[in-house]
Amino acid sequence: MPSLSIVIVAKNEAQNIADCVRSARFADEVVVLDSGSTDGTADLARAEGARVIVTADWPGYGPQNNRGIDASTGDWFFSLDADERITPALAAEIRQAIERTDVNGFRVPRLSMYCGRFMRHGGWRPDYTRRLARRGQGRFTEHFLHANLQVQGPVGTLRESIVHYSFRTMDGVLEKLNRYSSASARDMTTAGRKGSLGKAVVHGLWAFFRTYVLRLGFLDGRWGFMLAVSNAEGTYYRYVKLWLMQRGDAQEIPRP
Secondary structure (H helix, E strand, O other), X not given: OOXXXXXXXXXXXXXXXXXXXXXXXXXXXXXXXXXXXXXXXXHHHHHOOOEEEEOOOOOOHHHHHHHHHHHOOOOEEEEEEOOEEEOHHHHHHHHHHOOOOOOOEEEEOEEEEEOOEEOOOOOOOOOOEEEEEEOOOEXXXXXXXXXXXXXXXXXXXXXXXXXXXXXXXXXXXXXXXXXXXHHHHHHHHHOOOOOOXXXXXXXXXXXXXXXXXXXXXXXXXXXXXXXHHHHHHHHHHHHHHHHHHHHOOOOOOOOO
């Protein structure tokens, strides 16, 4: 049977890491890349049986995941975020999937939380993401924030979902909105994108309309409206920060 490694990148994830590693222990190994946590994340991960590698820097989401892939030993690897969980049903499906010889990777649906509620619309479901790949056939892009797993060859689709505790509270929404909009602006700068206040307003309004109307966010009720507003705010701040960076007015970007 092919062996499986699960790779988790984390920093200051004490509230998440134990449950995350516990959900991944069906694999042959769990590798945690800890980028200098100060809240005991590394020790908590070790206590759950993970192999922990502490790095002194944060090169970005993509490069850090690639470090973990390089450090893992399995025939296949699965990339898991600290605020995500693998259900027993998904674990069984992954074990079956890695026995296939006709594909080199798989995309997986996610079920994500917003302010204590799992969302079904607004572009948040099924939210497919490539996470599982055969060793030597998959690498993450080098983006600081919105990196994604690129797979060489055919890609299959799993049915069971990753459970994503993305935004448990409104405080978490606002805190991540700030960090993620900064990191996204950095990726946009690297890609040669240009920002302006007008673009910020237009893209923000479009993000609300797309989430709430086109992607049926209104079917999630009040939470759907709040999510559409959050997406609009995040988009607005992303373009404002991009504009300010290009003016030389931006401060140092925090890690996501």
